[in-house]
Amino acid sequence: MALADRCRAGAPEAFDELYRTHAPRLFGLACRLVGRPDAEDLLQEVFLAAHRKLEQYRGDSALGTWLFRLATNLCVDHLRSRGTKWARLTDALIDDPVGLAPTTGSVIGAVDRLDLERALTTLPDGCRTVFVLHDVEGFEHHEIGQLLGIADGTSKSQLHKARLRLREALATGRRACP
Amino acid sequence: MTTCEDIRPRLSDLVDGTLDALDRDAIEAHVRTCDQCAGLVRDFDRIRRAAQSLGPIDPPPHVWLEIAGQLHQATPRAPVAPAPRTPVAPAWQWAGLAAALVVITSGAYVFLRLERPAPVRPPAAADGSATGSVQVFADELTAAMTHYEKAIAELEVITKTNNGSLDPTLAATLQQNLLVIDDAIAQSRTAFTHDPTSVPARDSLLEALQRKVSVLQETVALMNEIRKGDQAGAAQVAAGFPKKSS
Numbered sequence: 001m002a003l004a005d006r007c008r009a010g011a012p013e014a015f016d017e018l019y020r021t022h023a024p025r026l027f028g029l030a031c032r033l034v035g036r037p038d039a040e041d042l043l044q045e046v047f048l049a050a051h052r053k054l055e056q057y058r059g060d061s062a063l064g065t066w067l068f069r070l071a072t073n074l075c076v077d078h079l080r081s082r083g084t085k086w087a088r089l090t091d092a093l094i095d096d097p098v099g100l101a102p103t104t105g106s107v108i109g110a111v112d113r114l115d116l117e118r119a120l121t122t123l124p125d126g127c128r129t130v131f132v133l134h135d136v137e138g139f140e141h142h143e144i145g146q147l148l149g150i151a152d153g154t155s156k157s158q159l160h161k162a163r164l165r166l167r168e169a170l171a172t173g174r175r176a177c178p
Numbered sequence: 179m180t181t182c183e184d185i186r187p188r189l190s191d192l193v194d195g196t197l198d199a200l201d202r203d204a205i206e207a208h209v210r211t212c213d214q215c216a217g218l219v220r221d222f223d224r225i226r227r228a229a230q231s232l233g234p235i236d237p238p239p240h241v242w243l244e245i246a247g248q249l250h251q252a253t254p255r256a257p258v259a260p261a262p263r264t265p266v267a268p269a270w271q272w273a274g275l276a277a278a279l280v281v282i283t284s285g286a287y288v289f290l291r292l293e294r295p296a297p298v299r300p301p302a303a304a305d306g307s308a309t310g311s312v313q314v315f316a317d318e319l320t321a322a323m324t325h326y327e328k329a330i331a332e333l334e335v336i337t338k339t340n341n342g343s344l345d346p347t348l349a350a351t352l353q354q355n356l357l358v359i360d361d362a363i364a365q366s367r368t369a370f371t372h373d374p375t376s377v378p379a380r381d382s383l384l385e386a387l388q389r390k391v392s393v394l395q396e397t398v399a400l401m402n403e404i405r406k407g408d409q410a411g412a413a414q415v416a417a418g419f420p421k422k423s424s
Contacts, residue, residue: 015249019242024234031235040241047245105217111228135229160190167221 004063008054019047022064026071032120032132033075042078046071072133072147079125107171119169123162130155131162180208185215193222239332240398247399250392323387330390352397359393362386 006014366383
């Protein structure tokens, strides 16, 4: 029997298996989107919501995809609820001049994962979300547009701004730690 | 003539390989002659590659235990009006909770032992042999016991780590309840060891293990409510103890 069916049937270990299979990816997403302190509470929300809504899962997509969408929606709702001016932020970033002053050549060298995780925390919520969904999770712009309710072009410009800001943050970190 | 200002917004598309051939050729031609844009392309590509290497992150164990505890509480209850949060509950209220726990947890446990549903017979082996039946029976029990004992071990770590968050009277009450259940587990285990084919012994052992998981899950949920300063939630968790043994 499929895992979703076993969960719906109330098999004792099924929901445990669902959690152990999918929690690390969803926790990684939550940590990067809302930050570690809130990610633990959000992961709980994700699985409690999944438990309530499993009856609605029809198997049109993989169970992991269904869970990922649920987690993304909850993370975005959380960002909105904690006071982020989501719409205004996404609009403003399109024309927001960021990035290093014109520089010759590469400025960051090889990128360490921990440095990148740290630099991610410096991004505004909107462009960090697009960057994580595109560059970390591998979504296309039209999929991100559907998930976040923004135009494909907005997703592209957010990604570009995110990369510029990350480049600046990483270059600053390198200059600070020779 | 194509300028850097025209090109830069599209350098991310170049790195992602999403440009059509005409645009890609034009932008690549510019990048070959412009150090600034070439540097941006190299840095974007490094960032993109590093991002792809960011993997899953294991959540701390208490997250699952809190989820399991909340799922366990999900049995329908009468709605409780939300109460204002107060960080510290008066001692007399905790004493009341403790007294209630002694009565309801012990009572529910005794009740369950008396009212246990008719036992299920051990499954027969494919060849119908008694040896096969016993083996299947033993395997199922071992799997169930492993599940419960693992859960108990994880829950005990959490409750011991956070024991200081509980009122001493309440902690003592919970400890007393756990000792009663541990005694039942030991007795059931002894009975089952003497007669591994005994369905009542098996049911009694599994029921006692399940009961311990329930009490520990409730304890974790209670600690969680206390940590959040939710007195009403803590009282609701405590009130739910007798209903969560199934």
